[in-house]
Amino acid sequence: MSWKGRIDKSSKETHADVxxxxxxxxxxxxxxxxxxxxWPKMVQDSMDYAKKCEACQYHANFIYQPIExxxxxxxxxxxxxxxxxxxGLITPK
Known part of the structure; x- marks a missing residue:
């Protein structure tokens, strides 16, 4: 398995974990x-992975949300x- 494949697999398993x-x-x-x-570019790869995840975008901080x-x-x-x-009436068993 290539390094890119291992990176993708480890990111996916960690991200989908409990x-x-x-x-x-x-x-x-x-x-x-x-x-x-x-791995050397782990921070950038993690940020890119989170940007692709729809659930991460939904649960992300709303920094640019206008104040109401x-x-x-x-x-x-x-x-x-x-x-x-x-x-109503509670009947004990």
């Missing part, structure tokens, strides 16, 4: 180093808003 979590390229590189992998004003719910007097959860 600890991968589709976080970012830097996290992928950190996980690969923890698993005793190393918050619209808090304001109670004008105490106990203005009440909530009540109703439960």
């Amino acid at each position: 600890c991968g979590a589709h976080q970012s390229g830097s996290k992928l590189q950190f996980q690969l180093r923890r698993m005793s992998y190393y 004003p918050l619209n808090p719910t304001v109670a004008y007097w105490p106990f203005e808003a009440w909530g009540l959860d109703l439960v």
Whole structure:
């Protein structure tokens, strides 16, 4: 197997693992180093791999998202808003 094939396989296995979590390229590189992998362009390859992953793009930080004003719910007097959860008859076995 070529080096490129081993790099792709190790990146894919680490990224799809339970600890991968589709976080970012830097996290992928950190996980690969923890698993005793190393190659000279590992940081760049990890970043490129994360850029190709659709789930990573979906869960990435929204740094460039425009700021929207918050619209808090304001109670004008105490106990203005009440909530009540109703439960039917509970029959123990």
